Amino acid sequence: MRKFDISTNWSERPLTVAAVLLFCETFSYASMTRGQTVTIESSMKLARTKLSRTIASVLISLTMSAVACSKQEPASFSSAEMKPAATALANPAPAATPPVADSSVPKPNINGNHVMQYVKEVVAIGSRPVGSAGHAKVEQYILSKLKGVDVEQDKFTAQTPVGKFQMNNIVAKFPGRKDGIIVVAGHYDTPHPLPKSYVGANDGGSSTALLLALADQFRDKERDGYSVWLVWTDGEEAFVKWTATDSLYGTKHLAQQWQQDGTARKIKAFILVDMIGDADLDIQKETNSTPWLSDLVYQAATNLGYQSHFYQIQTSIGDDHMPMLKVGIPAVDIIDLDYGYNNVFWHTPQDTVDKLSPQSLAISGNVVLETIRLLDAR
Secondary structure: OOEEEEEOOOOOOOHHHHHHHHHHHHOOOOOOOOOOOOOOOHHHHHHHHHHHHHHHHHHHHHHHHHHHHHHOOOOEEEEEEOOOOOOOOOOOOOOOOOOOOOOOOOOOOOOHHHHHHHHHHHHHHOOOOOOOHHHHHHHHHHHHOOOOOEEEEEEEEEEEOOEEEEEEEEEEEEOEOOOOEEEEEEEOOOOOOOOOOOOOHHHHHHHHHHHHHHHHHHOOOOEOOOEEEEEEEOOOOOOOOOOOOOOOHHHHHHHHHHHHHOHHHHEEEEEEEEOOOEOOOOEEEEOOOOHHHHHHHHHHHHHOOOHHHEEEEEEOOOOOOHHHHHOOOOEEEEEOOOOOHHHOOOOOOOOOHHHEOHHHHHHHHHHHHHHHHHHHHO
């Protein structure tokens, strides 16, 4: 959802390497071409052999030093146009060693093609800004897929820069035996100012679809762990321009409500999924997220062998997890900010299904399920 530039700071390469290479070149006194032979005295062979070994040893040492130095300098983002970073953090949980993968427990296996089918159905509705016919249709679409599930509709009126709008956070509840709640959330609206040709396949579509696939996983099953609430958040996008007041309408309302009625104290973790379908999946480490929960997500990815898709770069983002952090709920943002070269597909009509992949949707969903398993085991 956010435009950004990737910048990497590189240390100067030691000039000694170049010097040694030049030294090697100086001692290269003969060359061979097809049909030529060169005669070398035995003593010269011995001297050159010793010199070559010495030079090779020096080169290896310098190369290892350069590699070690470069690994200590992680890449970083410099934001160009993005939702503003925030600094509020939930109080971290007591330090604990995350449970490792249990070979006796079946690994989660979400069908990426199934998730992709949901994306296609959502995108077929068209643009879905709050107050539009498309928005009303996607609301009904989500509810139609949740028949037989305990669903709560959190309807409210929000004041925006362009007037008052009715909004609706949709909450599907799957009870567990442990005392506590794990929330998995993602927004289903699209930006108000964008043209009708914008369909938001990744930004809004992928999160809506993944939550529906997760609902299929939990439906009609008894959970031994915490209760899981799936939340389709409304009004995440700005109506005019992203500001502290023109954004995150749905989660601001939920956070306030949960703080007042005591629900916030029962929530063990708030897991946000956003833009998780990019075919070139690269989930950034969002630095506002609760550290121990962010680490747990990476542990989940590692358990499943997906760590190469996670946390290669870190950045700070204002997203739907921020209102939860402000009321003390541990929260993490699972998001891929790099959507096309230099984020070129973000908030453009090019945010279409062909830019996504079933594999990326499956990876994201499986990591969420594994994170839930790790939370249940804490």
